[in-house]
Amino acid sequence: MEVEQTALPGIGLRHEFTTRSGRRIGIVSHRTGRRDLVLYDPDDPDRACETIKLNDEEADALAELLGAPRIVQRLNALHSEVEGLVSLQFPITPGSPYAGRPMGDARVRTRTGASIVAVVREGQVFASPAPDFGLLGNDVVVVVGSPESTSAVSDILSGG
Structure with missing residues (x-):
């Protein structure tokens, strides 16, 4: 799909594309x-x-609604391309030692080699969260790595 980008001097940037149905x-x-x-007139x-x-909150919500399924699709496609790579989802229980703390405190990548690529909170996906992203009880983290490294992440998030 081709996305056109146009600078709008004094305003910002416009991205446009045409759907398969012609919209x-x-x-x-x-x-x-x-x-x-912006939805353009089909005839003009x-x-x-x-x-x-x-507003920011509405744009974020729309991006999350549209982006969450795409992230899962891309991860599933990556599995079939890279042997030995898995992505798993782990809940942050309210009793987890990392509930209420920044994600970086768990040092997941340093300790296991696996990466937290997203956090799902109340149906909203936070892709590529930074180390200062605060984890909450009932969040679900999406982890990518080897079977061994992702298992180690589960142990860290549940027990420290």
Whole structure:
């Protein structure tokens, strides 16, 4: 799929693509941080028939809803391409020694060689969380690594 990127001087950046059914969709990312979802007229791809202004929270929610299934699909495809690589999901129980602490405190990658590639919280996916990302009880971490390293992550997250 081809995504066109256009600089909008003084405004920000516009990304547009055409769906398989022929609908043109765009996202305008303003310098202020606001994003607009733009649906173009099917008969005139230069005319916007609908513009939906999204605040940060709404843009994040939309990205998570659209991105979560794609992350899982990509990880599943990666499994078939790389022998010995697995991705597993582990819950952070409320009693975990890392509930309420930054993810980096667990030093998962350093201790096991596996990587936490996402955290799922109440249906929202946080992809590539930074070490200062705070883990909460009932979060689910998505871990990628070898079977041995991901098993070690489970032990760390449950027992320290």
